Amino acid sequence: MRRRPWLVWTAGVLTYLFLYVPLIIVVVYSFNDSRLNAEWVGFTTHWYGELLRDEQMIEAAWNSLLIGVVASAVSTVLGTMAGYAIYRFRLRLLPILVVMPIAIPEILMGVSLLIFFVMLNLTLGLVSIILSHIAFCVGFVAIVVRSRLSGMDESLIEAARDLGATPVQAFRLVTLPLIMPGIVAGALMAFTLSIDDFVITFFTAGVDSVTLPLQIYSMIKIAVTPEVNAVSTLLMLLTLVLIVIATRLAPGSFRGK
Amino acid sequence: MALLEIRSVTRRFRDFVAVDGVSLSIQAGEFFTLLGPSGCGKTTLLRMIAGFDQPDGGQIVIDGKDMAGVPPEERNVHTVFQSYALFPHMTVEQNIAFPLKMSRCPAGEIGARVREALDDVSLLGMEKRFPNELSGGQRQRVAVARALVNRPKLLLLDEPLAALDAKLKEKMQLELIALQKEVGITFIYVTHDQEEALALSHRIAVMNKGRVEQLDEPAVLYSAPKNRFVADFIGECNLLDCTVALQDGGTLDLDVAQLGRVRAAGVEGSAGATQGTLALRPEKVSIARALADETCVNRFRGKVHDYLYTGDVTLYIVEVEGGRRIEVMLPNNAVGRSSKFFEPGDAVEIGWREDAGHFLRD
Numbered sequence: 001m002r003r004r005p006w007l008v009w010t011a012g013v014l015t016y017l018f019l020y021v022p023l024i025i026v027v028v029y030s031f032n033d034s035r036l037n038a039e040w041v042g043f044t045t046h047w048y049g050e051l052l053r054d055e056q057m058i059e060a061a062w063n064s065l066l067i068g069v070v071a072s073a074v075s076t077v078l079g080t081m082a083g084y085a086i087y088r089f090r091l092r093l094l095p096i097l098v099v100m101p102i103a104i105p106e107i108l109m110g111v112s113l114l115i116f117f118v119m120l121n122l123t124l125g126l127v128s129i130i131l132s133h134i135a136f137c138v139g140f141v142a143i144v145v146r147s148r149l150s151g152m153d154e155s156l157i158e159a160a161r162d163l164g165a166t167p168v169q170a171f172r173l174v175t176l177p178l179i180m181p182g183i184v185a186g187a188l189m190a191f192t193l194s195i196d197d198f199v200i201t202f203f204t205a206g207v208d209s210v211t212l213p214l215q216i217y218s219m220i221k222i223a224v225t226p227e228v229n230a231v232s233t234l235l236m237l238l239t240l241v242l243i244v245i246a247t248r249l250a251p252g253s254f255r256g257k
Numbered sequence: 258m259a260l261l262e263i264r265s266v267t268r269r270f271r272d273f274v275a276v277d278g279v280s281l282s283i284q285a286g287e288f289f290t291l292l293g294p295s296g297c298g299k300t301t302l303l304r305m306i307a308g309f310d311q312p313d314g315g316q317i318v319i320d321g322k323d324m325a326g327v328p329p330e331e332r333n334v335h336t337v338f339q340s341y342a343l344f345p346h347m348t349v350e351q352n353i354a355f356p357l358k359m360s361r362c363p364a365g366e367i368g369a370r371v372r373e374a375l376d377d378v379s380l381l382g383m384e385k386r387f388p389n390e391l392s393g394g395q396r397q398r399v400a401v402a403r404a405l406v407n408r409p410k411l412l413l414l415d416e417p418l419a420a421l422d423a424k425l426k427e428k429m430q431l432e433l434i435a436l437q438k439e440v441g442i443t444f445i446y447v448t449h450d451q452e453e454a455l456a457l458s459h460r461i462a463v464m465n466k467g468r469v470e471q472l473d474e475p476a477v478l479y480s481a482p483k484n485r486f487v488a489d490f491i492g493e494c495n496l497l498d499c500t501v502a503l504q505d506g507g508t509l510d511l512d513v514a515q516l517g518r519v520r521a522a523g524v525e526g527s528a529g530a531t532q533g534t535l536a537l538r539p540e541k542v543s544i545a546r547a548l549a550d551e552t553c554v555n556r557f558r559g560k561v562h563d564y565l566y567t568g569d570v571t572l573y574i575v576e577v578e579g580g581r582r583i584e585v586m587l588p589n590n591a592v593g594r595s596s597k598f599f600e601p602g603d604a605v606e607i608g609w610r611e612d613a614g615h616f617l618r619d
Binding site for chain 1: 307308309328329330334335336338339340342344345346355356359360403404407
């Protein structure tokens with residue numbers, strides 16, 4: 001290894017180029033003064049202005065935001081409970097049940113949720129989207145919270161009880177503050193997953209409700225205009241910020257020592 | 258009446274019996290130690306006293322009250338954990354105030370009592386530090402201060418010094434003894450370190466495989482172990498299997514394989530014994546090129562097989578003419594010892610007095 005660092009470096013650089021060049025192109029062309037994503041003409045912020053005047057886009061953004069906030073809030077509470085239960089009670093089935101929605105193919109999840117909602121006679125729309133987003137976000141939150149908990153000395157909870165705290169006080173005064181970074185990181189992850197999701201949303205959205213990813217998809221069916229680049233850039237920026245915050249808050253879940 | 262009564266307490270984990278019908282009675286003000294190898298059940302017993310675990314059988318009575326079903330927060334018992342279990346998100350001050358807040362201590366009193374507790378463990382000025390800003394010894398003291406601040410009836414200490422280095426350990430042992438004397442609270446101390454147990458305790462219960470092998474004061478445990486396990490676990494010991502050849506009033510003549518005839522003092526309960534073990538502490542055996550001491554009735558010639566130099570003493574392993582190896586301890590400042598160490602292969606004479614060995618019947 002030590003003898004050929006350039007090999008490692010080249011492999012590393014090529015991998016990152018492969019991953020990030022397409023994204024960089026999207027960002028660069030969002031500032032291109034041309035209808036076509038073909039050649040660089042000149043710098044403009046015209047497409048961002050266009051974005052703000054596009055009512056459908058604004059509505060889709062509001063929907064995405066609403067779904068993201070509600071779904072991440074609910075799945076944070078449920079996921080924290082699940083993560084705590086997995087940590088505390090060493091259940092055999094619960095971890096599998098919680099992680100399953102993450103592991104199974106999204107398209108399968110989308111189709112089965114669609115069939116499920118139809119069986120329930122639930123009108124497809126914001127509610128069905130929120131429910132399905134909760135279904136796949138809970139697992140992520142549970143995993144982050146559980147990993148935060150397993151890094152915690154179990155005798156801390158016993159010490160709290162020993163010193164006179166009831167189980168509820170021990171959770172509120174000791175466990176909760178210690179796992180809070182994990183919970184917040186889980187919530188941010190849930191929010192990014194929700195706002196980015198396309199496949200599952202596509203199946204459960206119905207006809208009237210549109211989210212940002214769905215709107216982008218419907219736009220590129222006609223032509224990839226720089227407006228799509230602009231909205232993609234904004235979405236990317238939001239995701240990036242949230243992920244950076246999440247990794248800062250719960251380094252254990254994302255980083256090695 | 259005893260402060261803590263443990264009445265035939267049993268705890269099983271599946272097929273494993275961790276605590277097997279243990280009965281103990283601990284008096285108020287005592288420094289009591291549960292001593293034993295890992296897996297002997299001492300920590301399980303401690304956890305049941307604290308209320309983290311419930312016995313499968315038997316009774317734990319604290320201050321006359323049966324503790325069955327009483328959760329840890331309602332017991333007047335506090336624990337110092339091996340890991341100290343200081344709350345990492347709270348300062349030293351907040352950690353120590355925690356039990357006071359839980360017991361609804363008036364807010365105006367908390368500050369003064371925290372300072373008093375910090376003074377007890379000489380940590381004044383550390384109030385605003387977080388646990389990760391303290392040294393191992395300081396954390397240990399915060400843990401003790403936190404556990405003592407609202408004066409529990411009973412303080413449980415689970416190997417609290419295990420994580421400290423030898424020098425600091427000794428210092429903390431002295432501090433613990435002084436503190437216990439000062440506050441007068443009953444301490445129950447769990448350790449696998451026999452030296453620590455001997456140094457700290459008023460009484461020690463030696464545990465093995467879930468049972469109490471012997472319960473006595475340190476000096477009695479050391480000089481009069483009741484069985485092979487205790488003799489072997491506490492301090493260094495030569496354990497010689499023997500048969501009783503002759504019993505004459507106060508003395509026993511014992512035959513030890515590969516050694517020969519040995520004379521030992523009879524002990525309580527040795528009448529009529531035919532088989533047993535002679536427990537002989539290395540420091541009670543004398544060693545010289547030719548023994549001058551006439552009181553050593555048991556004398557054997559042999560040669561030095563090997564030795565261990567440990568600074569204050571040297572432990573010699575001497576192989577006697579019959580082939581048995583005996584450990585002999587010689588203080589390095591011993592009066593009359595030769596200026597030179599015995600080297601492996603040197604011819605020596607070893608010997609001990611009639612009452613040096615301790616006979617344990619099978």
